[in-house]
Amino acid sequence: MTAEWAGAAPLLEMRGIGKSFPGVRVLQGVDLTLHRGEVLALLGENGAGKSTLIKMLAGVHRPDEGQIAIDGEPVDLSGPDASLAAGIGVIHQEFQLVPGLTPWENIFLGREQTRWLVDRRGERERAERLFEQLGAEIPLDTPCGELSVAQQQLVEIAKALSQDVRLLVMDEPSAALSPEEVPRLLAMVEELKRRGIGVIYISHRLEEIFEIADRVLVLRDGEVVGSGATAGLTRGRLIEWMVGRSIEREYPKQWHPRGNVRLRVEGLRRGTAVRGVGFEVHAGEVLGLTGLIGAGRTEVARLLFGADRADAGEVWLDGRRLQLGSPARAIAAGLCLLTEDRKHQGLVLGAGVLENFGLPNLEEFSGGGWLWGGRERRAFDGHAERLRIRLANPAQPARQLSGGNQQKVVLAKWLQRQAGVLIFDEPTRGIDVGAKYEIYQLINDLAGEGKAIVMISSDLPEVLGMSDRILVMHAGRVTGEITDVAHATQQQVMELAVA
Amino acid sequence: MNTQRQSRWSGHWLLRDYGMVVALVLLVALFSWLTLTEQFPTGEDAGRQVAELVLAQPDSPRGVLVVVRDTPEDWAFAEEVERGVKAGGATVLARVRGGAPDVRQAIERILAEGGTIDAIAANEVTASWSVYDRFPQLDQVPRVKPQPYPWPNFLKLSNLLGVANQTAIYALIAIGMTLVIVTGGIDLSVGSLVALSSVSTALLLRDWGGGAQAGPAAIVLAALVGTSLCAVAGSLNGVLITLFRLPPFIVTLGMMMMASGLAFRLSEGRSIPELPAGFAWLGRGRMVGVPNPVWLMLGGYLLAHVCMSRTLLGRYVYAIGGNREAARLSGVAVNRVLLLVYTLSGALAGLGGLVLTSQLSAGDPKFGQMYELEVIAAVVVGGTSLQGGYGKVFGTLIGAFIIAVIKNGMNLLNVDPYNQKIVLGGVLMLAVLLDTAKRRSGH
Secondary structure (H helix, E strand, C coil), X not given: CCHHHCCCCCCEEEEEEEEEECCEEEEEEEEEEECXXXXXXXXXCCCCCHHHHHHHHCCCCXXXXXXXXXXXXXXXXXXXXXXXXCCEEXXXXXXXCCCCCCHHHHHCCCCCCEECEECHHHHHHHHHHHHHHHCCCCCCCCCHHHCCHHHHHHHHHHHHHHCCCCEEEEECCXXXXXXXXXXXXXXXXXXXXXXXXEEEEECCCHHHHHHHCCEEEEEECCEEEEEEEHHHCCHHHHHHHHHCCCCCCCCCCCCCCCCCEEEEEEEEEECCCXXXXXXXXXXXXXXXXXXXXXXXXXXXXXXXXXXXXXXXXXXXXXXXXXXXXXXXXXXXXXXXXXXXXXXXXXXXCCCEHHHHHHHHHCCCCEECCEECHHHXXXXXXXXXXXXXXCCCCCCCEHHHCCHHHHHHHHHHHHHHCCCCEEEEEXXXXXXXXXXXXXXXXXXXXXXXCCCEEEEECCCHHHHHHHCCEEEEEECCEEEEEECCHHHCCHHHHHHHHCC | CHHHHHHHHHCCHHHHHHCHHHHHHHHHHHXXXXXXXXXXXXXXXXXXXXXXXXXXXXXXXCEEEEEECCCHHHHHHHHHHHHHHHHCCCEEEEEEECCHHHHHHHHHHHHHCCCCCCEEEECCCHHHCHHHHHCHHHCCCCEECCCCEEEECCXXXXXXXXXXXXXXXXXXXXXXXHXXXXXXXXXXXXXXXXXXXXXXXXXXXXXXXXXXXCCHHHHHHHHHHHHHHHHHHHHHHHHHXXXXXXXXXXXXXXXXXXXXXXXXXXXXXXXXXXXXXXXXXXXXXXXXXXXXXXXXXXXXXXXXXXXXXXXXXXXXXXXXXXXXXXXXXXXXXHHHHHHHHHHHHHHHHHHHHHHHHHHHCCECCCCCCCHHHHHHHXXXXXXXCCCCCCCCHHHHHXXXXXXXXXXXXXXXXXXXXXXXXXXXXXXXXXHHHXXXXXXXXXX
8 A cells, every 4th residue: 555545535635637549549647536425526527537547447448557445455347247356336317227127127137135035025115115215215126117216216226225335426417307406416415415426427407516416527629628627617607628729608599580470289189298388489580498307398389390299289390380290390380399218219229320310311312212322411511510419420420420420410310301390309408618619609500590499408507508488388278478588497397397 | 447358358350240150161161172082183184193193104105005985075184195195206196096806906906916015094983994904915014093182072172163153143142141130130032032033034935026036135124134133122122121120030931922823824834944045144154164143142252342441432331230220320321221121032032033044044933042040050150149230241251251161061971852852940049159259249
C-alpha cells in the first residue's frame, strides 16, 4: 500500500486509467475517486468515454493502463463475477430482468437459495424485506414484464442490494421515468447514500445532478475536463465543460407568426389509454404535449400516425380528412412521427445509415421499382451537412452512431419527406447537450418554415423552454392548456399533470 | 469512436460480404489435391498426339495398325490418328474397333496377306491388352499410346458441370429461402412443394396433355399450372403469417404436411413416368455445353442479386428483417412485401420441382423430401442470419456450392455415405460458428 492511500482509503480509486480500441483512444489518464456514502455524478456527451469507464467497473473491459483499487486494495476486475465479488453493482439503462419471472425470482436469479428444491418461500420473504427497507411497494408476484419502468428499476436496485453491493453505478436512471417518479428515485439514492453505499450517477439532466450529487466529474474525448463539489458549480459551467464551449441559452426559442391550422384532431379515443382528445396546431407553432408517463401522450401520437388503430376520432391535415390506421397513408398525407423509442421503432439498427434514411423516401429516389442510389446519396449528404451528422461513411450501421447522431439520422429521413406536420416524441431523450441544442435549433427552423410541430416531452424545462403553447395530459385526457408559456412554471404543469 | 474501429476491421467488401468464397476456394483446392491422378487424353486431341508419336518412332514406320474400342470417343481418336499418320506418309493397315478377338483376327489377316506392322497406335486401354503377345512377330513393334498427365478428377470439366447441375435445384429454391430468412422468417414447405409441383404437372400432362405425345403448348401450360399451384400455396403461407400474425415456422410446417399429403393423394403414392420427350429439355438439355438447370440457376441469381441490391423490394426486405416495426412506421407496406416473398419462395420451389421432374423423367410425390433442410443449410452456410436483416443471395449460391463440393469430393474419395452425413452436419455448425465469430468482431 502506498503512502497516498494511507489513512481512510476511499471506497473506489481509479488512477491513470487509459484504454484504446483498435485505432482509437477512448480513455486517457482518467482519475476517479469515490467515498462511502457519496454520490458522484459522471457527466459527458455521448462518446466521451463514460460507458467505457463504467464497463470497466462492470468487468466488461479491462484498462490498458492505470489501476483500480477498492478500499485501497488493488483489484483486477477481470469479469462480471470479479466485479460483483468486489462489491460493485451496475444498473444499466436497459434493465437486465427476465420479463416472465416475478421480482423475487429475478432478484435471486442465478443465486437461488435451495433446500433440495428452490426455497421459494425463503426467497420471497427476503425480497419482501429488501423492498421494505427501500420503502417501496412492489407487487411481488407479478411478472416483471408487467411492472412499470419505475418498478422495474426498483427491482434492479433491490437485486443489487441483495448482492451486498457497496458501490452502485446507475446509468441514466431517470431517462425512462416520468417527472413525478424522479423525486422517488432521488429519495432512493439518498437512502443508499445514508447506508454508506457509494453511487456513481450518470445523467444528462443537470437539475437532478444539482439535487443529488456531492461531486461532479466531467469527461470529454476520454479525458477528465473538470471536477469538483457540486455546491461550487453552476449549470453553465457544467455545460461548458461537456461541450467545450459555452452555450448562451440552453433553450434557443424563437417565436414565429402563427399561420393557418395545419393539424386538427377531434374526439380521438382508444380504450382507456386515450379518452377523447382534441386539439389544433397551427403553421409555425410548436405545441408542447406533456404529462406523466402513461398519461396517453405517446398513444395520441401513435393514433394520429396510424401506428395503432383508433376506436374513434377524426383528424384533418391542412383541412383534408386523414383516414386513420396506416402509417403509410399518414406519411403520404404529410404527417411524420419521430418515435420515442429510437432503437426499436425509429431505426433499423443493423442496417446502414443511408438505408435508414432512404426507407420512407425510396419512392422519391426510384423509378419503376428501380433504385437510383446516387439521388439518395446526394439527398442524404445535404441533410448530413445541415444537421451536422458525424459518421465515418453512410454505409455504416446505424447501431454504431451515438444517440445524438442516431436521432439526427431519424430527423433527416423525415425532413426529406417535406412533411407539413411533425410529431416529435421525446426528441432529446438520452442525447447530450450539444446535440440537444442543435435539435432545438432545427425545431426553430422548421417552425420558421411554416410547419406545425407537436413536441412530446417529459423534460419540463424543455417543454417550457421550447413550446409556443403547452397541452398537459392526464389519464388519457387533456387536463389543461398553457398559452402564456413565458410565464409558466414547472409547478403549474405538474399540478395539471397529476390532476 | 466505434466508427474507426469498424472501418479497420471490416476489410475488403468481398471478404466482408462473401467471406465464404475463401472457404469454397480452399475446398476446391483441397479436393483437387486429394483427387490428383494420372489422366489420359482421349478423342481428337489424343489422336493428334499419338499420330505425331507414331511418326516420330525410329525407322519411320510405314504400316500402322490402329486399335480402339467401339465408342464414339475412340472413333474420333482413331480417325484423327489415321489422318495424322497418312499426312506423315505412312499407311494405316487396319482400324480395329472392338475387343481383343477383333484385334487378333485383324492381325492374323494382315500377317496372312504378308503385311508388316511397324507400329500399333492404341489408347491407354487397348495398348495394355495381352492379345499382341500371341504374335512373336510383334515383339519389337512399338505400341504407341497417349502420354498421361496429372490432373485432379475433381477438376474435370464433366465433374464440375455435374456438381453445378446437381446444385441447381437446391440453389434455385434457396433464392426464395434467402429472401424469407432475411425478413426474419422461415419456409419449411419448399420440399413438399417440390413434390406437389412435380406430381401436379406430371398428372396434367398424363391425363389432359396426352402423356408421352403431349405437344409444347400442353407442356408449357402444365408447367405453369404446377408452378402457380405452389405460388398459391406460398401466398397462403404469406396470408396466414401477415394477416393472422401466426409464426412462420408453424404455418409453413403445416403447409409442408398439407402439400406433401396432397401430392401423395393426387398421385395415389405412385410415380408418374408418362411424360413427353420434349419435357426433358428443361432438366437434361444443354446450351453451349452447359446443362439448362445451371443456366436457370445463374439467371435466377443474377436477377435476385439485382433485385436485392438495386430495387425497392430488396431494401424493404432487409428493413423488415432488421426491424419490422421501424419499417412499418416508416411507411413500408410490410404485409405486402412479406406476402410477395412467401409467394416467390413457393413459386421457386415449384420451379425446382419442374426441373427435378424433367431430370428424372417422372413426377413423384417422394421428390423433394428433406429439401427444406438442404436449402436452409445452404442459406445459413452462405452467411445469412436466421435472425433476419442480413444476408446476400450470392452468399447463398456459394453456400449451396460449398455443400455440393464437399459431397462431391467425398464421393470421389469413396467416403462412406453415413460418414458423409456426419461431416456435413459438422460443416453446417462450423459455418455458423465462423459467421457468429465474424459478426461479433464486427460490432
